[in-house]
Amino acid sequence: MESELFGHLKGSFTGADKDKQGLFQAAKGGTLFLDEIADLPLQIQVKLLRVIQEKAVRPVGSQKEEAVDVRLLSATHKNLAREVELGNMRQDLFFRINVIELAVPSLRERLEDLQELTLTILNKIAKEDATTVCEIDDEALASLRQYSFPGNVRELENILQRAATLCEDKIIRAANLEFMNTPQAAETVEEIHPQAISDNAAQINDIVPESSSNDIPSDFSLEKHLESIEIGAIEKALEETRWNKTAAAKKLGMSFRSLRYRLKNLGLD
Secondary structure, X not given: OHHHHHOEOOOOOOOOOOXXXXXXXXXXXXXXXXXXXXXXXXXXXXXXXXXXXXOEEOOEOOOOOEEOOXXXXXXOOOOHHHHHHHOOOOHHHHHHHOOOOOOOOOHHHXXXXXXXXXXXXXXXXXXXXXXOOOEEOHHHHHHHHHOOOOOHHHHHHHHHHHHHHHOEOOEEOHHHOOOOOOOOOOOOHHHHOHHHHXXXXXXXXXXXXXXXXXXXXXXXXXXXXXXXXXXXXXXXXHHHOOOXXXXXXXHOOOOHHHHHHHHHHOOOO
């Protein structure tokens, strides 16, 4: 990373077979944008601070500094003041870069922009792929508005890219939207439908007595009972969402494609 930012000289480390200009040298006289600055290692933060203060960089393997005149813009999705408290970011660097702060609201905080962003992204996809621009129907837009977008606009771009690839007749429908699960948002079926789980668990207990002295009935099938639990949870989710499969998949903590596969395998489709 040090080499990428500040450059290096030939022979300064293994694989350095020629001199390389760093990002600061390449941006000389212009603007350099550093994304996710809070994720920089502390040792790089020290060197970045020096560059900002001295307005000069020292390439890896060099004994001389090179003057640079760069306007620095940085971005992060983290709370930098909090990162300073946690020891993940140097306080002196924080004060150096925090000259003008511009807070950009997340996508879920500005859903009024969702339709315009969606149309802009679809136009961008069509231009990149040299194809006709896809349309998106009202139900699909409604599904997008109900989603929390933990991945922000980048996630919206990925969702639309997949949908544009999978849709038919160049019209994106709700069934084409696949929302990804995240560790923060993922929920277990037990948390969503405790009653469905407990009802089916009671059925298992009726057939499989708790007493270890009783044998499991010869006609007992664990696979069938696990299947009945799954069916109960899926049916309840579909009922609660009025058979909106996209919303039901979200409730169950799975992708739309996974739900569709399960519905087909369980004979519910």
